Amino acid sequence: MKIWLSTSCKQVAVEPPLVNFQGTNNNTLNLEPFFRRKDKVVFVMGATGTGKSRLAIDLATRFPAEIINSDKIQVYKGLKVLTNKVTEKECRGVPHHLLGIADPNSNFTVADFRRHASSAINSIIVGKRRLPILAGGSNSFIESLVEEEPEFRYRYDCCFLWVDVSLPILNSFVSERVDRMLENGLVNEVRNLFDPNGLGNDYGRGIRRAIGVPELDAFLRAEMDSTTDDKARSRILKAAILKIKENTIKLACRQQQKIHRLQNKWRGWNNFHRIDATEVFLQLDNGEDYSSDNAWETLVVEPSFMIIDQFLSKNSFKLTKKVFNAVF
Incomplete structure (x- = not known):
């Protein structure tokens, strides 16, 4: 694969190695045609x-x-x-x-x-x-x-x-990013996915595994419950948002740990x-x-x-x- 990308970067010509075979005529076989980049x-x-x-x-x-x-x-x-x-x-x-x-x-x-x-x-x-x-x-x-x-x-x-x-710096940024998502319609987006009958709300499958979907379940149910007043709904929503932030921060921590492991694993x-x-x-x-x-x-x-x-x-x-x- 040849990709010419930068006039400031010289292309390095690398010759494929020669493999010696000791035969009756002691010839050296050039395997260049059999090497590929x-x-x-x-x-x-x-x-x-x-x-x-x-x-x-x-x-x-x-x-x-x-x-x-x-x-x-x-x-x-x-x-x-x-x-x-x-x-x-x-x-x-x-x-x-x-x-x-x-x-x-x-x-x-x-x-x-x-x-x-x-x-x-x-x-x-x-x-x-x-x-x-x-x-x-x-x-x-x-x-x-x-x-x-x-x-x-x-x-x-x-x-x-x-x-x-x-991580401490990233955690603060992640929390603020959740707030921006809320401003951009996060709750309404999950609401459109929500199944009021509960038949399709399998939070271990597909896109419903996404952080933010299961956390809003209680709020969306309270929203449909006529016996739940606005103050209670607001309290449930705040708890859901806090949980979204906590779980996102936990995810970042797990991801960082996994990359550390891969870095050590692929150190060679x-x-x-x-x-x-x-x-x-x-x-x-x-x-x-x-x-x-x-x-x-x-x-x-x-x-x-x-x-x-x-x-x-x-x-x-x-x-x-x-x-x-x-x-x-």
Whole structure:
């Protein structure tokens, strides 16, 4: 896969190794025709609210790339506000895959993700000669793709970008983000999904697993109960909002712990990079969108760009499986 991306980055010519076979004539066999360059794949990881989607889009506007969603809730149709799906404007013309494709009442499994993501990666590389960037908070999806999809590591050279924010700082931002979601219609969005008869409210299935849906159940039931007065409903709603914030913060903590585990697990890979965005969040004023702040560009986007630029300039080779098995 050849991607010419930057005039400031020299292409490095890497010669495939020669394998010596001691025969009667002591010839050296050049296996160059049997070596192929590994295709490149980038992963943008991080806890909820750290700006993974924004960074993926920022990078995709600088490289010929397309984005594959790796969030297990954003894969479902609906609940755009609650699941914080990127808008058409925020996409800035960058194609997105696996975003809002699954029936909200279905169960989109890890195996489903591996199958769909592998197909998307192949179509982006082979069909469009572009760079696949996987972005999302479901680290179990990423781990499964990298480790369980047959021949994934054999076929692809991977680069991992971890957008990290100190948890105390992130927790405050996440709480404020829930407030903004409420202003943008979160409750009404969940209300439209709610089944008053309770028959379709399976909170362990599909999009109803999203944080914010089960927490609002008691309020939506109180809303329909004529014996519950407005003061009681208001109290129930406040408790639900507090629970949404608490559970979102817990999710961020679990996600960060999982990334730490993967970092240690994949320590042998040189292409695992932590991008510290804490200072960006510290500079926020009055809930200003971090993506518009100069600090985001300087501390997050530019270092990430340099990492990916260097990653793409390096060639990694693989020996075709048929020849590898025959020779070794």
